[in-house]
Amino acid sequence: MKVTYLNRDIALGPYVPQEDDDVIICRCEEITKGEIRRAIHEGMYTMTEIKRFLRTGMGLCQGQTCTRLIKNILQNEMKRAVQPNEEPTPRAPARPLAMENYGKELVK
Amino acid sequence: MERYDLIVIGAGPAGLSAAIEAAETGMKVVVFDENKRPGGQLFKQIHKFFGSKEHKAKVRGFRIGQELLQDAEKAGVEVHLSAVVIGIFPHLGITVSKDDHIEHFKANSIIIATGASENALPFSGWTLPGVMGAGAAQTMMNLYREQPGKKILMVGSGNVGLVVTYQLLEAGCEVVGLVDVLPRIGGYGVHAAKIARTGVKFYLSHTIVKAEGDKEVTGAIIAEVDKNFKVVKGTEKHLDVDTICLAVGLTPMSNLARMAQCQMVNKGGAVPSCDEYGATSIAGIYVAGDVGGIEEASSAMIKGRIAALGAAKYCGYITEKEAAEKFVVYHTDLNKLRQGMFAPGNKEKMTCTKTREGYPLSMNLLTKGFLTEKELAVFPDCLQEVRGIHPVVECTQNIPCNPCQDICPMHCICVGEDITNLPVINHTQKCSGCGRCVANCPGQAIFLVEQGEKEDHVTIPYEFLPLPVPGEKGCGCDRSGAVVCETVIKAVKDLPANDHTVLVTLAVPPGMGNTVRFYKKEGGVI
Numbered sequence: 001m002k003v004t005y006l007n008r009d010i011a012l013g014p015y016v017p018q019e020d021d022d023v024i025i026c027r028c029e030e031i032t033k034g035e036i037r038r039a040i041h042e043g044m045y046t047m048t049e050i051k052r053f054l055r056t057g058m059g060l061c062q063g064q065t066c067t068r069l070i071k072n073i074l075q076n077e078m079k080r081a082v083q084p085n086e087e088p089t090p091r092a093p094a095r096p097l098a099m100e101n102y103g104k105e106l107v108k
Numbered sequence: 109m110e111r112y113d114l115i116v117i118g119a120g121p122a123g124l125s126a127a128i129e130a131a132e133t134g135m136k137v138v139v140f141d142e143n144k145r146p147g148g149q150l151f152k153q154i155h156k157f158f159g160s161k162e163h164k165a166k167v168r169g170f171r172i173g174q175e176l177l178q179d180a181e182k183a184g185v186e187v188h189l190s191a192v193v194i195g196i197f198p199h200l201g202i203t204v205s206k207d208d209h210i211e212h213f214k215a216n217s218i219i220i221a222t223g224a225s226e227n228a229l230p231f232s233g234w235t236l237p238g239v240m241g242a243g244a245a246q247t248m249m250n251l252y253r254e255q256p257g258k259k260i261l262m263v264g265s266g267n268v269g270l271v272v273t274y275q276l277l278e279a280g281c282e283v284v285g286l287v288d289v290l291p292r293i294g295g296y297g298v299h300a301a302k303i304a305r306t307g308v309k310f311y312l313s314h315t316i317v318k319a320e321g322d323k324e325v326t327g328a329i330i331a332e333v334d335k336n337f338k339v340v341k342g343t344e345k346h347l348d349v350d351t352i353c354l355a356v357g358l359t360p361m362s363n364l365a366r367m368a369q370c371q372m373v374n375k376g377g378a379v380p381s382c383d384e385y386g387a388t389s390i391a392g393i394y395v396a397g398d399v400g401g402i403e404e405a406s407s408a409m410i411k412g413r414i415a416a417l418g419a420a421k422y423c424g425y426i427t428e429k430e431a432a433e434k435f436v437v438y439h440t441d442l443n444k445l446r447q448g449m450f451a452p453g454n455k456e457k458m459t460c461t462k463t464r465e466g467y468p469l470s471m472n473l474l475t476k477g478f479l480t481e482k483e484l485a486v487f488p489d490c491l492q493e494v495r496g497i498h499p500v501v502e503c504t505q506n507i508p509c510n511p512c513q514d515i516c517p518m519h520c521i522c523v524g525e526d527i528t529n530l531p532v533i534n535h536t537q538k539c540s541g542c543g544r545c546v547a548n549c550p551g552q553a554i555f556l557v558e559q560g561e562k563e564d565h566v567t568i569p570y571e572f573l574p575l576p577v578p579g580e581k582g583c584g585c586d587r588s589g590a591v592v593c594e595t596v597i598k599a600v601k602d603l604p605a606n607d608h609t610v611l612v613t614l615a616v617p618p619g620m621g622n623t624v625r626f627y628k629k630e631g632g633v634i
Contacts, residue, residue: 023230033230065228068359068377084378090363092195095142097205104209108109 028059120148122397257351
């Protein structure tokens with residue numbers, strides 16, 4: 001398998017506030033566009049890094065609404081195309097469910 | 109752990125079609141869907157579908173859903189509802205959350221048909237109650253019979269935006285306007301015309317800037333955008349609305365495919381890369397429907413059947429040759445739907461200026477939602493002086509659809525082999541005035557016109573309640589929804605075969621037969 005390393009030597013320039021920075025992007029975790037842009041300027045260069053730094057896409061809807069929006073913000077800030085496999089890794093359970101039910105495994 | 113030949117994830121048009129096709133080959137099939145009701149989005153689709161007979165054209169979406177359910181039952185498909193697939197694991201195993209527990213299932217093949225989710229559009233105030241997806245509005249209206257609001261702004265002029273706007277009007281809501289950032293209406297002209305003639309205003313090259321309100325939406329601010337889609341300062345405009353519907357595209361729900369380690373590509377979102385049967389990079393896992401790339405329900409049903417062929421072939425229920433033979437038939441049907449001006453991936457959609465027949469496309473239809481009489485006159489069979497009752501087909505874009513040709517008992521209307529052709533009137537055949545073409549055109553673009561000395565008669569398709577009654581006086585509206593004359597209802601025909609598209613015949617002043625296209629009650633309300 002070919003191994004590629006993300007180039008971290010990127011000059012994004014200074015963080016310049018934008019008019020719509022206070023618009024909420026991740027509804028579940030209430031994270032704004034400004035917070036995401038600032039995180040990118042602080043060195044969160046991938047979707048996964050942004051997720052781990054800010055908890056975007058880790059709420060009830062599991063990124064169903066905001067993944068696309070964050071991808072767009074990242075592409076705009078970094079001026080590069082974000083590949084499908086860069087989206088946060090989907091893991092089971094794919095949908096929220098009660099822990100009580102999760103612990104009740106029917107074995108036939 | 110129970111074992112099946114095929115597990116289908118998602119009971120929408122693609123999933124159900126796949127399950128039926130697979131079960132017919134003798135496979136033991138189970139379908140899981142997270143929703144309480146099967147059918148995916150089909151049961152919200154109360155409009156008549158486009159396409160041809162093979163695609164169940166002119167049948168309302170939810171009826172197609174009912175047919176699919178019956179066929180699935182007949183074929184012996186096991187359907188589990190409120191059953192959420194929470195994980196997909198190596199060696200074709202899945203975990204399902206059902207009732208109060210989780211359960212594991214295994215299969216020799218899996219078809220992922222999880223569909224798509226609505227895109228969000230972030231703007232100031234977009235998280236306020238009252239901002240919702242157009243699909244959510246549709247669920248409220250068509251499944252739960254609740255109005256999403258009283259005064260509505262629709263964002264997005266693709267087919268979803270246009271169809272849901274029409275359904276909002278049918279549900280008795282007022283649609284204050286339709287906004288799109290692009291300079292052209294994105295959906296079918298006939299869908300746009302249906303709402304333009306009720307008076308809905310289109311704001312092209314506009315965007316929504318703000319949803320106003322503290323606790324809920326009390327208004328919206330829209331503004332013009334320039335060529336780079338940046339808001340032009342000073343063009344902001346307030347609209348009095350209590351609900352904002354977003355119809356700004358769909359994203360494939362491909363999480364399970366990624367969880368299964370399928371190789372992904374970018375196609376309007378991350379979708380699994382797959383061959384012509386829908387086979388992904390993981391042996392035994394197939395995709396069908398919107399999860400493999402956004403199209404519409406008719407295509408999804410065929411893609412479901414094709415994926416089932418792949419799975420049946422993989423599991424040895426049909427031979428390579430049998431699969432290939434059926435594949436050709438389905439693929440031909442699918443290709444018929446993928447033609448024309450609005451075909452998926454057609455890059456000329458925003459720039460083309462002529463129909464395939466060489467007629468100039470109506471720019472008013474593309475920007476305001478209606479054709480001017482001058483533009484319409486260019487098309488043959490429209491607005492000509494014809495004696496006696498005759499159909500006027502205001503279908504001016506190449507879209508895959510031909511029920512008008514099949515439905516006319518007098519063979520007056522001809523589309524031809526290629527269903528994206530514009531309909532042509534055969535003048536050697538005499539129109540009987542039955543109105544079947546009017547009621548069965550999914551785009552509601554056919555009218556019967558009879559010009560007379562004292563008055564003209566126009567028969568329009570009508571789907572609003574309460575229905576007018578013969579003798580009632582009201583307003584005749586032109587294609588833009590403007591009231592142009594007084595009119596008297598001559599006849600109201602509600603035939604079971606027309607499935608609630610009512611034929612309303614209006615008497616209008618002489619010379620207005622080619623102008624009046626809609627009826628409003630006195631005072632100019634629908």
